[in-house]
Amino acid sequence: MGSRLIDIGVNLTNKRFDKDRIEVIQRAKKANLTGLLITGTSVEESQNALALCQQYQQNFPDYLYCTAGVHPHDADNVSDDYIEKLQALAKNDKVKAIGECGLDFNRNYSAPEQQQKVFSEQVALAEKLAMPLFLHQRDAFAPWFRTLSPYVGKIPAMVSHCFTGNESELKQCLAADMYIGITGWLCDERRGQDLRDIINLIPLNRLLIETDAPYLTPRTIRPKPKSSRNESSYLPYIVAEIASLTGIDQAEIAWQTRVNAQKIFNLTAIKESL
Known part of the structure; x- marks a missing residue:
């Protein structure tokens, strides 16, 4: 058995997991x-x-947690009361961060202005609730960072999810005390x-x-898995x-990333079970 790990980003609600979701969770446990x-x-x-966290709580106690937010791709589709709905979700102790939220000007599935509005509202919500932010950014670093800058030090933690930026962007994120x-x-x-x-x-x-599963399967897996999922x-x-x-050392990376995740997302149940 290798070192114990926490996956801080998995899209387990994705329909690609509909047929074998429980087996996917079991394999994660088996992988330590x-x-x-x-x-x-x-x-x-x-x-x-x-709902998944609650559904599997009996089978997998203190194992599944989640975030609550609106991805920039979905910004055009929000209801007038979406912030109230996110706030209601955030009251549950299984919900550990606001997000995935941010800006994505790569594909503009939602209008940039609307993306900006919905992003700003969720950042303000995270400050109000004193919750971490789980952040998305693609081809929009400058406005994304500008939106977050006034909140540095006012939000418990900012996580730049699935970081793919350049050296300058990385250094700016680290200077703002973000997690990568x-x-x-x-x-x-x-x-x-x-x-x-x-x-x-x-x-x-x-x-x-994080895996960001079912996306971004590591190309280093040998033998190559039959499914691209x-x-x-x-x-x-x-x-x-x-x-x-x-x-x-792999064990050091595993230990420190686990400690980081426990601290950021207040995963006391996981901590106590180790």
């Missing part, structure tokens, strides 16, 4: 993961994420070389690991790649 944080990407998906979420993107020398070149700049006390049990491959690129 001690907890999963399910990502909420809309009000409905956040409600679904919380690393995914299987790092395991892809074709798309992820820029990230591979700067991974050693992330201090261990700012590092988090990523899952939480593959998280150790990300740790191995970080270790390979930085020279830091």
